Amino acid sequence: MKKIKIIGGGLAGPEAALQAAALGCHVDLYEMRPHRSTEAHQTSDFAELVCSNSLKSESENTAPWLLKQEMRQAGSFLLQDADATAVPAGHALAVDRELFSQRVADRIAAQPLITVHREEVTHLDEHDTDTITILASGPLTSPALAAELQRLTGADHLAFYDSISPIVDATTIDMDKVYFAARYDKGTADYINCPFTKEEYETFLDALTTAENVESKDWEKFPVDGTANKLQYFEGCLPIEETARRGRDTLRFGPMKPVGLTDPKTGRWPYACVQLRQENLRADSYNLVGFQNHLKYSEQKRVLRLIPGLENASFLRYGQIHRNTYIHAPSLLTETLQLKAHPTIMIAGQLSGVEGYTESIASGMLAGRYAAALAKGSAPIPAPRLSANGSLTHYITHAEIKKFVPANITFDLLPPLEEELRKKMRDKKERHKLQCDRALHAWKEWLAPALVTAF
Incomplete structure (x- = not known):
């Protein structure tokens, strides 16, 4: 053998x-x-x-x-x-x-x-x-x-860029501003939902699209068409700031989609919504679903605290971008x-x-x-x-x-x-x-x- x-x-x-x-x-x-x-x-x-x-x-x-x-x-x-x-x-x-x-x-x-x-x-x-x-x-x-x-x-080789979502300390989430719900009430209500008004969404979007990105490292770069070095994101896992630059409502149809997430306080869907998913069995940490990004850590702390319920959040891990080769x-x-x-x-x-x-x-x-x-x-x-x-x-x-x-x-x-x-x-x-x-x-x-x- x-x-x-x-x-x-x-x-x-x-x-x-x-x-x-x-x-x-x-x-x-x-x-x-x-x-x-x-x-x-x-x-x-x-x-x-x-x-x-x-x-x-x-x-x-x-x-x-x-x-x-x-x-x-x-x-x-x-x-x-x-x-x-x-x-x-x-x-x-x-x-x-x-x-x-x-x-x-x-x-x-x-x-x-x-x-x-x-x-x-x-x-x-x-x-x-x-x-x-x-x-x-x-x-x-x-x-x-x-x-x-x-x-x-x-x-x-070909290469694209994959991403890591931030993780927040559950004890630092303002539970009075968020709610548990499953989309369209299907299954159990396991996700924490952070609801946005239109004004809160616009403020968040402006901060996100003007935040400073991490400078790409040499190991991340690769030649495209034999000429210049550039980033090549994978469309299935775009950084949120890249998605936001494609249109003012793009996030509302992507990682901040509010449909089916009825806010019990209003009886309506919010204008936009960020979902938090449980990280471990202790339920002491949650990750921001779909919120991979390439921002500097100091900028992430500032921008992500504009999410309702995360104003005083402590982040156990910030988002990252890394190169993937295949x-x-x-x-x-x-x-x-x-x-x-x-x-x-x-x-x-x-x-x-x-x-x-x-x-x-x-x-x-x-x-x-x-x-x-x-x-x-x-x-x-x-x-x-x-x-x-x-x-x-x-x-x-x-x-x-x-x-x-x-x-x-x-x-x-x-x-x-x-x-x-x-x-x-x-x-x-x-x-x-x-x-x-x-x-x-x-x-x-x-x-x-x-x-x-x-x-």
Whole structure:
């Protein structure tokens, strides 16, 4: 049996290691922290959640729900730990960051087939045919390892900029000015809502759009079109100040959307609203949902205290921007996440072009299974196209080359229903339910042979 080497202790790496070990393979798991950290990580923990603590919607028959249902059926270890450390978050799966990381670490330590190496990997040996390597070093891959990957692929990396939302001390929130509510009263009222009047919103917007940004560091910059260095934000995770500059009402249709959040004091929706989501099981801290930004800390303190209820807030963490790197998967990867030119080397997680915590874990789950098959001398079978996992992988490996950008799981990635069914089902929820049923059926059929021997 071939050896399996996994580089990266974030989300995809540990999931891949645990999957491969569960299938009887010996795994060497490498993580460079704490000997070398990154610009965004704060700890050396496995599975540290750098940005928010949410793994997205748990609403039935949504795309994120479908992806997680498939992962649960496949025995995703990190999703089990996420479920076990969940905190109230309405229709979303959010976790206690510290407890989640600790459970992952404990699980890895308890697995005798996994050996952990706390050291930086700077070389990829494409000629070592006795080793299957999974590169899951994430969007903040070290410069030396990124240079190695660039050497192997012969292609330039793409990059975008991801963000971190601020976290506020719950004891410093003025609870007389805020209220608990779920949008349209669906589910439990787990979010704290900070309501704005029109005047308060305009004042906040003026302060936000004129606040001073952090000066970009050299490590953040990269050449665009071979000429100038510039920031390239990911559209799915824009800094709030960038969103605000696109129009006076843009925030009210984005992270400050008030619809469905009835204020019990007025009986009406506010003009705008900031939502706060619980960070941990102790409920002593909350993050500002969608409020990632690139402002100086002193400016954040000034501007964010203009949010009703946060006038005297103490911030446990301010928002940040960090560079995320990913490969051009359509040119480089097969549907089993192997490099086309070097099939013993695999790419998983955000480095492969999937975007999001859940998507990264899912990618690691597949990579671990594929690597185990390769280590045992078998040809891995790609996840079915009809499934959410298969559709996400299909997108990153078949996207239009010139328009490839990282992707979250959405119904747009899944194969559409037949035209006759689409005409019969005008209700979008019905169509999505049918797509989910179809996906789960295909997924179960794909899993069946592996489940006999693995779990």
